[in-house]
Amino acid sequence: MDYNLEHICQKTVEIAKQAGAYLLSEIVKIEPSQIEEKGLHNFVSYVDKTAEQLIISELLKITPDAGFIAEEATVASEIKPLRWIIDPLDGTTNFLHKIPLYCVSIALMLENELIVGVIYEPNSKECYWAWKDGGAYLNGKKICVSSEKNKSRALLATGFPYYDYGRMTAYMELFKQFALTTSGIR
Numbered sequence: 296m297d298y299n300l301e302h303i304c305q306k307t308v309e310i311a312k313q314a315g316a317y318l319l320s321e322i323v324k325i326e327p328s329q330i331e332e333k334g335l336h337n338f339v340s341y342v343d344k345t346a347e348q349l350i351i352s353e354l355l356k357i358t359p360d361a362g363f364i365a366e367e368a369t370v371a372s373e374i375k376p377l378r379w380i381i382d383p384l385d386g387t388t389n390f391l392h393k394i395p396l397y398c399v400s401i402a403l404m405l406e407n408e409l410i411v412g413v414i415y416e417p418n419s420k421e422c423y424w425a426w427k428d429g430g431a432y433l434n435g436k437k438i439c440v441s442s443e444k445n446k447s448r449a450l451l452a453t454g455f456p457y458y459d460y461g462r463m464t465a466y467m468e469l470f471k472q473f474a475l476t477t478s479g480i481r
Contacts, residue, residue, distance in 0.1 A: 298405075298410070300411055300426035300429060301429055303357055303358065303411055304411045304413065307354070307401050307411060307413045308413050310401070311415035312422065313353065314346045314350050315398075315399050315415045315417030317345070317349060318342060318384060318399070318417055319417050321342045322342075322390060340387070342384060343384045343387060346383035346384055347365050347383035349383075350381055350399070351363060351379075351381065354381075354401075358377060361375060361378055361403070362374060362375035362378040362379070363378060363381065364378055365379075365381045365383075366385075377403070377404070378403075379403055380402040380403075381401050382400040386398060395418035396416070397417075398415055398416040399413075399414070399415045400414050401414075410426060410427040411425070411427070412424065412426075420434075422434055423438075450477065450480075451481070452480070453470070453480060453481075
């Protein structure tokens, strides 16, 4: 199968921005009673589910032969050669607490290889995207990883576990080591 990955990526950017606009419209409307708990520190609301349905319906227009792996399971997971991986509201806890750090995350996989990825943060209007052999972009400007080779001058970024605490001691030890030997962690 031969796909125009740049075209698919650009269409996915448009879809992520549509979903992001929906998230922004709903953040002022959502009430605590509309929040479900899927598990420990794992929340979902009608916003997640509706955004996911919006994304899926639009992605099917681009790739009707694709399957889906969707965070909120609004569609049955299908293991097909071409499949979309969707987190319609990546950062639900932040969203529910009205902290403006959440995004729409969409990726496309062919067999076991990621070939397209889009992350859109609607509050800052930052959109990151990439496609196989096409490079990575932030709002249309090509980006790349830092060329800094000296760890002591490097600035690191990480996330923190929020429900699987089985390796927390090792994680915190590694965090401490990097905090002491780099220019900082965010």
